[in-house]
Amino acid sequence: MIEWFEDLSLGMRFKSGTATISEDDIKEFAARYDPQPFHLDDAAAKQTIFKGLAASGWHTAAIAMCLAVQTRPFGPHPLIGLGVEDLRWLLPVRPGDVLFLEGEVVSLTPSRSKPQGTVLVKWTAYNQNGEAVYTFTPIGFVPCRPKAD
Numbered sequence: 001m002i003e004w005f006e007d008l009s010l011g012m013r014f015k016s017g018t019a020t021i022s023e024d025d026i027k028e029f030a031a032r033y034d035p036q037p038f039h040l041d042d043a044a045a046k047q048t049i050f051k052g053l054a055a056s057g058w059h060t061a062a063i064a065m066c067l068a069v070q071t072r073p074f075g076p077h078p079l080i081g082l083g084v085e086d087l088r089w090l091l092p093v094r095p096g097d098v099l100f101l102e103g104e105v106v107s108l109t110p111s112r113s114k115p116q117g118t119v120l121v122k123w124t125a126y127n128q129n130g131e132a133v134y135t136f137t138p139i140g141f142v143p144c145r146p147k148a149d
Contacts, residue, residue, distance in 0.1 A: 001075065002072075002073065002074060002075040003075040003076060003077075003145075004075075004142065004143060004144055004145035005108070005110065005116060005117035005119070005142040005143060005144045005145070006144060006145050007075070007145075008074075008105055008108055008117075008119055008142065009105065009108070010105055010106070010107075010108060011104065011105060012104070012105040013102065013103065013104050013105075014071050014073045014101075014102070014103040014104075014121070015071070015100065015101070015102050015103075016067040016068065016070060016071040016100050016101040016102075016103075017067065017070060017071075017100065018067075018098050018099065018100045019063050019066065019067060019098070019099050019100075020096070020097070020098045020099075021055060021063070021093055021094070021095060021096070021097045021098075021099065022095060022096075023053065023095035023096075025055075025059075026039060026053060026054075026055045026056075026059065026093075026095060027039070027040055027053075029055070029056055029058075029059040029062070030055075030056050030059070033056065033058060033059070034056035034057075034058055034059070036056075038050050038053070038054055039053070039054065039055065039056050039059075041053075050092050052092075052094065053094065053095060054092035054093065054094060055092070055093040055094070055097075057089040057134070059093070060089065060093050060099075060125065060133065060134045061087070061134065061136070063093075063099055063125070064099070064101055064123060064125045064134055064136065065079075067099070067100065067101045067125070068101060068103070068121075068123055068138075071101065071103070073103060073105075073121055074119070074140065074142045077142055077143060079138065079140055080140065080141050081138045081139045081140040081141060082118075082139040082141070083138070083139050084136050084137065084138050084139065085120070085136075085137040085138075085139065086122070086135060086136065086137045087135070087136040087137075088134065088135050088136070089133070089134055090131075090132050090133055090134060090135065091127070091131055091132070091133045092133075093127070093133055093134075097127045097128060097133075098127065098128040099125050099126065099127060099133065100125070100126055101123050101124065101125050101126075102123070102124055102126065103121040103122065103123040103124075104121065104122050105119060105120070105121055106120050106121070106122045106137065107119070107120035108120075110144070111144075115143060115144045115146070115147075116141050116142060116143050116144055117141070117142055117144060118139060118140070118141060119140045119141070119142050120137050120138070120139060120140070121137065121138065121140065122135065122136075122137045123135065123136055123137070123138075
């Protein structure tokens, strides 16, 4: 059971549940946050480099974040961070895709001044065919185990 920074180790791996992406999901997100034709209109999308409707990369990022939160890599602690490294969209996400995440702890750095550590988990989102569609490495903070009095 992961509860504190000290419970994490380099190479530790996590795997999420799944999220199925519908055409309606893609269009609703795009209409609100990324209103470009290749996210909103099937016919227009066919005329682009995507050759069909594709989810916004920011939609993919939001789905990946939701899957990461549900995975609870830091036990009871929220996923709080300073930023994200190495964010990449690798393949378009299409209607009907089923996404899941795999993560690996790639860096652990205890703070010299605070009772916490910095954790980098490299997450990769895959579709139902096992193809990597998105990757990101958030810079997370996890509390250290409280010292006994």
